[in-house]
Amino acid sequence: MGKKRLTMRRKESIYGYIFVMPWIIGFLAFTAGPLVFSFMASFTNYNITSQMDFVGVDNYQRLFTEDSLFWTSLWNTLYFVAFSVPLTTIGAILLSALLNQDIPGIRFFRTLYYLPAVLSGVGVYLLWMQLLDPGTGMVNLILSWFNIDGPNWLFDPDWTKPSLILMKMWSVGGSMLLYLASMQGVSKSLYEAAEIDGANTWKQFRHITIPMITPVIFFDVVTSLIGGFQIFQEAYVMSSNGEGGPANSLLFYNLYMWRQAFENFNMGYAMAMSWILFVIVFVLTLINLKLAPRWVHYEGEEK
Amino acid sequence: MKKTRLFLIGLMGSTLALSSCAGFQTSNSDESTVNEDGKVVIDFWTFWGSEIRRPVIEQIIADFNESQDEIEVKHTYLPFGDIWTKELASIAAGDPPDVVINDINTTALRGQEKQAMNLSEFLEEDDISERFYPELWNATLHEGDSYGIPFNTDTRVLFYNKDAFEDAGLDPEKPPATWAELEEYAAKLDVKNGDDYERIGFYPRWGIDFDVWMLNAGGQNYFDENNNVQIDTASNLETLEWLKTWQTKYGDDVINAFKAQIDSQQGNPFFNGSLAMYAITPTFYTQIRDYAEELNFGVAPLPERESGSGNTSWGGGFVAEIPEGAANPEASYEFIKYLTDVDAQEYWAVQNFDNVANIEAAENAAASDEFTEDGSMVYQMAVDNMEHTLLTPVPVIAPDFTSYINPNVEEFFLGSMTAEEALAKSQADVENLVDNNSQ
Numbered sequence: 001m002g003k004k005r006l007t008m009r010r011k012e013s014i015y016g017y018i019f020v021m022p023w024i025i026g027f028l029a030f031t032a033g034p035l036v037f038s039f040m041a042s043f044t045n046y047n048i049t050s051q052m053d054f055v056g057v058d059n060y061q062r063l064f065t066e067d068s069l070f071w072t073s074l075w076n077t078l079y080f081v082a083f084s085v086p087l088t089t090i091g092a093i094l095l096s097a098l099l100n101q102d103i104p105g106i107r108f109f110r111t112l113y114y115l116p117a118v119l120s121g122v123g124v125y126l127l128w129m130q131l132l133d134p135g136t137g138m139v140n141l142i143l144s145w146f147n148i149d150g151p152n153w154l155f156d157p158d159w160t161k162p163s164l165i166l167m168k169m170w171s172v173g174g175s176m177l178l179y180l181a182s183m184q185g186v187s188k189s190l191y192e193a194a195e196i197d198g199a200n201t202w203k204q205f206r207h208i209t210i211p212m213i214t215p216v217i218f219f220d221v222v223t224s225l226i227g228g229f230q231i232f233q234e235a236y237v238m239s240s241n242g243e244g245g246p247a248n249s250l251l252f253y254n255l256y257m258w259r260q261a262f263e264n265f266n267m268g269y270a271m272a273m274s275w276i277l278f279v280i281v282f283v284l285t286l287i288n289l290k291l292a293p294r295w296v297h298y299e300g301e302e303k
Numbered sequence: 304m305k306k307t308r309l310f311l312i313g314l315m316g317s318t319l320a321l322s323s324c325a326g327f328q329t330s331n332s333d334e335s336t337v338n339e340d341g342k343v344v345i346d347f348w349t350f351w352g353s354e355i356r357r358p359v360i361e362q363i364i365a366d367f368n369e370s371q372d373e374i375e376v377k378h379t380y381l382p383f384g385d386i387w388t389k390e391l392a393s394i395a396a397g398d399p400p401d402v403v404i405n406d407i408n409t410t411a412l413r414g415q416e417k418q419a420m421n422l423s424e425f426l427e428e429d430d431i432s433e434r435f436y437p438e439l440w441n442a443t444l445h446e447g448d449s450y451g452i453p454f455n456t457d458t459r460v461l462f463y464n465k466d467a468f469e470d471a472g473l474d475p476e477k478p479p480a481t482w483a484e485l486e487e488y489a490a491k492l493d494v495k496n497g498d499d500y501e502r503i504g505f506y507p508r509w510g511i512d513f514d515v516w517m518l519n520a521g522g523q524n525y526f527d528e529n530n531n532v533q534i535d536t537a538s539n540l541e542t543l544e545w546l547k548t549w550q551t552k553y554g555d556d557v558i559n560a561f562k563a564q565i566d567s568q569q570g571n572p573f574f575n576g577s578l579a580m581y582a583i584t585p586t587f588y589t590q591i592r593d594y595a596e597e598l599n600f601g602v603a604p605l606p607e608r609e610s611g612s613g614n615t616s617w618g619g620g621f622v623a624e625i626p627e628g629a630a631n632p633e634a635s636y637e638f639i640k641y642l643t644d645v646d647a648q649e650y651w652a653v654q655n656f657d658n659v660a661n662i663e664a665a666e667n668a669a670a671s672d673e674f675t676e677d678g679s680m681v682y683q684m685a686v687d688n689m690e691h692t693l694l695t696p697v698p699v700i701a702p703d704f705t706s707y708i709n710p711n712v713e714e715f716f717l718g719s720m721t722a723e724e725a726l727a728k729s730q731a732d733v734e735n736l737v738d739n740n741s742q
Binding site: 047048049050051062066068069133134136152155157243244245246251259260262264265 | 416710
């Protein structure tokens with residue numbers, strides 16, 4: 001009896017490996033190699049085409065002690081992540097709570113708010129550059145109806161990052177869909193019981209909905225934190241000449257790394273930068289995972 | 304049962320293994336460098352894919368292929384955003400194209416990094432450097448060797464509206480010659496209606512920016528020939544202060560509103576006369592031709608800072624180069640020679656209304672009867688202006704120096720730094736960059 005179960009289990013694990021095989025092969029062939037290579041090359045003066053001499057920790061040392069743009073880019077990225085991740089998460093939760101109502105035409109609204117997630121990439125950035133134009137843009141036009149003198153958005157270093165965060169808020173539709181799906185899965189009986197006990201809508205939201213969707217919140221926070229650190233395209237497209245201006249206010253970490261790698265051909269230096277970013281994101285994700293048991297509630301889990 | 308399963312597993316495994324092998328094979332399949340007629344095949348990469356440019360370059364290639372029976376050139380179009388990263392990857396992989404069009408101002412850097420081939424060997428046999436404007440040729444040199452052959456170029460000139468000049472009581476045949484005249488004329492040309500401007504005389508930071516005016520004022524680049532940094536200079540300080548007076552005069556709201564119209568291309572305020580003077584590349588003429596045919600305009604060199612300081616202007620351009628590791632450099636060079644010779648260059652110049660690097664071709668084009676009267680006038684000015692045009696090749700020691708200047712100057716225009724602070728900080732930062740890089 002025991003022997004048979006073992007073979008079953010072994011068979012299943014073999015099936016398991018077969019199913020993950022394409023991913024493992026892909027990982028080994030296309031990711032693991034370059035990963036190891038970039039780590040080794042981060043200790044060299046690799047320039048892609050002609051040189052690759054070992055320079056020890058020189059790249060890392062220069063980054064931390066000599067390179068002012070490294071710190072600028074790191075600060076810009078941290079600023080963006082610190083505001084965009086909480087704001088988009090809260091925005092998405094509130095939006096999905098609104099769209100979780102049972103009213104006529106709700107499908108129409110859901111489609112409407114999801115649309116920005118379908119439109120993505122450069123087209124959207126160009127559209128926002130027009131919307132945010134200080135003189136002729138729609139955003140400042142609408143603000144002027146309320147007698148608000150709109151800021152210079154993408155031309156004022158104090159407003160460039162808020163502009164991008166605003167744009168990110170507009171496209172929360174993608175994570176909204178995750179929250180909505182999760183909210184629909186919350187059992188109606190919980191709400192009914194709470195209503196009988198006299199809980200109002202806010203209390204139901206606070207004590208039933210939020211705890212029930214914490215796994216999705218956790219997932220969203222982790223992925224958008226990682227994604228936030230990788231911001232590149234927005235700054236590349238929305239600053240003039242892709243330089244990260246005005247006054248380096250949009251010089252994000254990945255943009256600076258890209259410039260070192262492909263414009264100055266300091267590939268070894270750029271690889272060192274990528275490993276520093278990796279360590280930062282890795283540590284933050286570890287902290288996230290450590291904190292998770294304190295607030296993430298899995299149904300059926302024993303406390 | 305068990306056997307079939309094992310067989311299936313084996314089959315899946317081997318299929319996966321095979322498919323992953325196939326992935327490696329395709330990329331490096333040895334593309335034959337000789338075609339069935341025994342001709343050497345040259346792969347030529349450009350970013351000229353537009354309706355206007357593509358037919359012109361392909362005609363030049365067809366003419367070359369007709370002209371001899373040794374070499375067959377094949378055109379590969381790649382988008383501007385991809386071409387050079389793709390080239391870099393292909394050089395690193397040891398399978399580069401044979402000829403690539405690349406930026407002239409970074410040619411020396413690619414030479415140093417061994418991405419572009421040293422062309423001295425070919426030039427010793429057959430020196431073609433005399434064909435080109437010396438400023439362009441010098442930009443291709445790194446430690447005395449050339450790494451690319453100039454193809455096209457550009458410059459910055461002043462367009463002005465003759466009707467507006469007459470309207471303001473100015474002589475339409477006498478464009479401003481100095482900065483002082485520029486200010487004086489602009490003031491006369493301004494038409495103000497309440498807080499709004501119906502017509503703006505001139506604003507120096509549309510079309511070109513502070514770097515060109517600094518070049519115009521001082522007649523020198525940020526680096527001298529020994530890589531000494533010369534940013535914090537009296538002339539640059541004066542330029543920044545001068546530019547700020549224009550900003551104060553019109554105010555940010557007016558400037559931003561007009562800037563948005565300029566960016567929209569068709570709505571450029573120069574076309575309908577609400578901007579009287581505009582400094583830009585001569586190719587701006589093609590937009591006037593297409594969007595404002597009736598406009599009565601003239602074209603002049605950039606004014607001098609003061610009488611005798613020089614009408615220095617700024618230019619860039621592109622070179623044809625042979626990537627390191629190309630299979631048939633001799634054949635590549637043959638083609639580049641054709642590409643930069645009079646016939647091909649003149650054809651390119653006339654069909655695209657573009658400045659070319661070949662002096663004789665540029666002069667022929669200016670006299671071409673395919674241009675209208677206005678077209679010839681602008682083209683002649685573009686050719687004449689080459690004499691005042693400087694290029695700003697990046698120093699190999701500090702290729703990214705502009706990222707240490709532009710942010711400070713931007714802060715100055717935003718009001719959070721004085722001109723002295725901005726220049727002093729730029730000077731210090733760039734010197735620091737040069738020091739760090741030369742360690």
